[in-house]
Amino acid sequence: MDNSDKLKLKSKLDKALTLQKEKQKLHLEQLSMSEEDRVIKVVCELVDDKDLYRRCSYKDKALYRGEANEMLVSNRGVFLSRKALVYGLKRYNCTGISVKKIILALSQMELLDEDRGGTHTTKVQNVRAYCILYNELKERYEELRGTEE
Structure with a gap:
C-alpha cells in the first residue's frame, strides 16, 4: 500500500507481465533454435561456468x-566424464x-x-571422458551469438 492506503497493484502487475514476457521470449528462442x-x-x-566444475x-x-x-583442461580441449x-x-x-x-x-x-572404436570418448588418467574441442566450440558459440542479436 502507498501513503494514501491504495494498493500498488498496477506496478506489481506491470512487473509480473514484464517477467512473463521475458520468460516467453527465452522459451521461444529455445524452440526456434536448431x-x-x-x-x-x-x-x-x-x-564456461567457473563455479560448476573444479x-x-x-x-x-x-x-x-x-x-x-x-x-x-588441456590445450586439446576440455575433458568431461559422462557423470x-x-x-x-x-x-x-x-x-x-x-x-x-x-x-x-x-x-x-x-x-x-575421439578414440577409435565408436565410443566417442578418449582415455585420460585411466578414465573414459569426452574430449570437447573447446576452441572450435567457442568459435561456433560466438557465431551463434552473433546471429541472435
Whole structure:
C-alpha cells in the first residue's frame, strides 16, 4: 500500500507481465533454435561456468578422477566424464536435451576428439571422458551469438 492506503497493484502487475514476457521470449528462442545450436549453447555455458566444475590443469592431470564436479583442461580441449555432463545438465535444469543427444551432435559437428572404436570418448588418467574441442566450440558459440542479436 502507498501513503494514501491504495494498493500498488498496477506496478506489481506491470512487473509480473514484464517477467512473463521475458520468460516467453527465452522459451521461444529455445524452440526456434536448431538441435545443434542448442547443444553448442548448453555445452559452452556448462564449460564456461567457473563455479560448476573444479578445473584440473593438464600438467596436474594426475589429480583428475573423472568425478561429476570436475573437468580436465588441456590445450586439446576440455575433458568431461559422462557423470560430469549429467551433473551439469541437472544443475542447469536442462530439459529436453540428453547426454546422448549432446554427444551425437558434438560428434557429428566434429567437436569431439575421439578414440577409435565408436565410443566417442578418449582415455585420460585411466578414465573414459569426452574430449570437447573447446576452441572450435567457442568459435561456433560466438557465431551463434552473433546471429541472435
